Amino acid sequence: MSALVESTGDLLAEIQQMTAEEKAELDALLMAGDAPIWLPQPGPQSAAYETKADIVFYGGAAGGGKTDLLLGLCLTTQEHSIIFRRESVQLTGIEERMMKILGTRKGYNSQDGLWRLPGGRIMELGSVKEPDDWMKYQGRAHDLKAFDEICHFTETQFRTLIGWLRTDKPDIRQRVVCAGNPPTDPQGEWVKRYWAAWLDPQHPNPAKPGELRWYVTDEKGEDMEVPDSEPVMVSGELTRPMSRTFIPSSVSDNLFLSSTGYRAKLQALPEPLRSQMLRGDFNAGATDPAWQLIPTEWVKAAMARWQPRVAKGPMTRMGLDPARGGLDKTSAARRHGQWFDEIVAAPGMVTKDGPTAAAFAAPLVRDGAVICIDAIGIGSSALDFVKGLGLNVFPVVNSEASSGMDMAGTLKFRNLRAEAYWRLREALDPTNPDPISLPNDQELLGDLTAVRYKVVTMGQHAAIQVRSKDEIREALGRSPDKGDSVVLTFVDAIPKPPRDPKKRSWRDRLSSRAGNKGSAQAA
Structure with a gap:
């Protein structure tokens, strides 16, 4: 040889x-x-096996030996591993493949999903079908957290599960390894955002396959790329960056499938599955579900229209969606006619009550714009404090009845939430002569494309009913805060900003008080 x-x-x-x-x-x-009990195949599988990245995504196309890589790491380099699939029934294929590699099921306890491997190694199999199932593994330490078909998981599940990556043995490497194909629905779009440097063709600083990039979580709870592995200060605390990479693979890289005709099967798939599975194309269009309220391509077109502006024109409305605590964010969507400025967000722990939410919102509003606030829960407290600042406020209670009709005049709306989402859909419709522009924000894209609707009966009329915020939270694994802040600006009943030049804002009143105080002191 x-x-x-x-x-x-x-x-x-x-x-x-x-x-x-x-x-x-x-x-x-x-x-x-x-x-050796297992060896990686030459090429991409070896590169993924040997990479120094803390978090690696291996795959793209189908048939590249993704599951074998996860099992091989469990067998050779790690001491206590866990491999996750979204549903427990999907773990059967992993069990069968490990049995073929070992030639036996000895050491496997199917009830516990635990496999005692040669050399004293341990491999667990886990599933997180429901969005909050990650809590089943809270505090469970593993030196390898592996995810098979990563695009099936929610972002919250992934980020929380890898939080317990640890070992008490310094000679055992800790790593996160993800395997999967491109997302086939909008709910997996977060993966493209997480590995944007490799997967987003519009990324300002694209990375090469296998190249390491380093990231920390900033004060807003968002990813921030840093130059290297040197610790950086975040919120007054020294933080060690974690490295990521993406290594593409295909069926051509898999010795076991290259000669079986599997490639021909992938070539026979319909588009966009053919491009996704054969070539690992992350930009091939995912198919929208039949009852998705806003087509993904409409949102992407609105983001493609968006350009930054120096002269933004008067602010007409601002949508404020206060966080309800936990991992939620308080989000503000600043609307200037048909153009939206970049969404501003702050972690829920920062805006945890009415006063802090009001303090977050007040500096963002301009030109007497109406602040549309979700007035349920903490939003009601924020509403009171924003009112106290003398700003123009319109409370939105999504469950209230709507008297509106769709543009065709044939459908009513189940409530204000349905009305606002449908108005946004109409504003994004490519046949609209003056469509809106949205900032290029992948989290916003995921929020807006996660909404489903159905047609229900209301008296003598048919009406639109949309998926509730809690249902969207379950689908995304997080709250759709940015999407809801945009939607809040589309309720029909929102009044126009008053034109009374005598009405003063809180800034004007503060300036006036300071001036009066100075005059009194001078006197």
């Missing part, structure tokens, strides 16, 4: 040229007692 084998294609070509005696000799070597 040649000394240099760089890919599974090279290896397959070498094997095919062997004589029967050479193949028998190779089999004997592979079955020898001192042979």
Whole structure:
């Protein structure tokens, strides 16, 4: 055999040229007692196995040996691993593949999902079907957190589960390894955002496959790229960046599938599945569900229209969606006619009550714009404090009845929430002569495309009813805060800003008080 084998294609070509005696000799070597229990295949699988990244995404196209990589790490480098699938029934394929590698089920307890492997290693199998199922694994330490089909998980599930990546043995490496294909629905779009440097063609500083990039979580709870692995100060605390990378693979990189005709099966798939599974194209259009309220392409078109502005024109409305605590964010959508400024968000722990939510919102409003506030829960407290600042406020109670109709005049709305979302849909419709522009924000894209609707009966009329915020939270694994802040500006009943030049804002009143105080002191 040649000394240099760089890919599974090279290896397959070498094997095919062997004589029967050479193949028998190779089999004997592979079955020898001192042979490694598992070895990565040359090429991308070896690169993913050997990468120094803390968090690696391996895959893209189907058939690249993704599950084998996860199992191989459990067998060779890690001491206590766990492999997650979204649903427990999906773990069967992992069980079967491990049995084929080992040649036995010895050491496997199917009730606990725990496999005691050679060398004293342990591999667990876990599932998180429901959005909050991550709590089943809260505090459970593993030195490898592996995710098979990462695009099936919610972002919150992923981020919380990797929070307990740890070991008490300094010689055991800690790593997160994700495997998967491109998302086939909008709910997996967060993966493209998380690995944007490799997967987003519009990224300002694209990364090469296998290149390491370092990230920390900033004061707003969002990812911030940093130059290298040196610790940085975040909120007064020294923080160690974690490295990420993406390594693409395809069926051509898998020796075991290259000669089985699997590639021809992938070539026969309909688009966009063909591009996603055969070439690992993350930008091939995912199919929208039949009852998705706003088509994904409409939102992407609105973001493509968006351009930053120096002269923004008067602010006409601002949507304020206060956080309800936990991982939620308080979000503000500043609307200037048909153009939206970049969404401003703050962690719920920062805006935890009415006064702090009002303090967050007040500096953002301009030109006497009406602040549309979600007035339920903490929003009612924020509403009171914003009113106290003398700002123009319009409380939105999403469950209240709507008297509006759709543009065609045939459908009513189940409540104000349905009305506002449908008005946003109409504003995004490409047939609209003056469509809106939205900032290029992947989290906002996920929020708006997670909404589903149905047609219900209201008296003598048909009406639109949309998925509740709690249902969207379950689908996304997080609250759709940015999307809701935009939607709040589309309720029909929102009044126009008053034109009374005598009405003064809180800034004017503060300036006046300071001036009066100075005059009194001078006197």
